[in-house]
Amino acid sequence: MSRADADQVESFGVPWEESYGYAQAVKRGDTIYLSGQVAHDGTELVAPAPVNEDGLVTDFSNMAEQLRQCYANAAELLKRFDASLDDVVDEVLYVVDADAGDAAAGPVRKEAYGRPDPQVASTMIGTPRLAFPELLVEVKFVARV
Template structure:
């Protein structure tokens, strides 16, 4: 049974101690993907002095970038989002996520009826204060 890992090369991989993706046999497990380009967060949410998010308007852009980062990782295994069988979306605000998720997901998967099991969960906090959403994936090749 084969075993392979991939990383993005971002600082928090070493700080937290993990890889972005693991392939074991015909299954690829993708760690929660967030909206980043290298160590730079893409479309960070505005945050008040107390650390609370003041506007959820960047939810769609963050979600779009999270799918793009997952697609990039999957490509390294010769796979794509077409191979995803399950996703779990963690969001600070489910209403804000639900308002943008349909079109963003359909665009990412390239079809009006993505063939993927999907779970959406609300969480009080993600890794970075400016982060609104994170998506983990399981793919079969």
């Protein structure tokens, strides 16, 4: 799909969009595809994890706080399409620690979706690292409107 084929494209205007070369969200027909959302507010990382001199995370306790920001960023993007997290049908969580991710995901997802049984397909994948060493989680979304 080229940008010309998309119904609507949205970005946050953060430097890594240009340097990497991508849009945060693309709507095609009745489907909205969100790029992986990370814990940032503007260009500042939210609750960055501490890392050692080798760039390895030394504490995973900020997982829930980072995850909340991922959902907040997704909600902001979806709002630009007159959509919300209620329209999400699929999500993929990429976590640098599966145990910390699993512990945080249940409560934070239920909070984000506003119900004890979020009606969304969900997959969690462990990965050794994300775009910035201080990131613990990234979430990719697909919504239908």
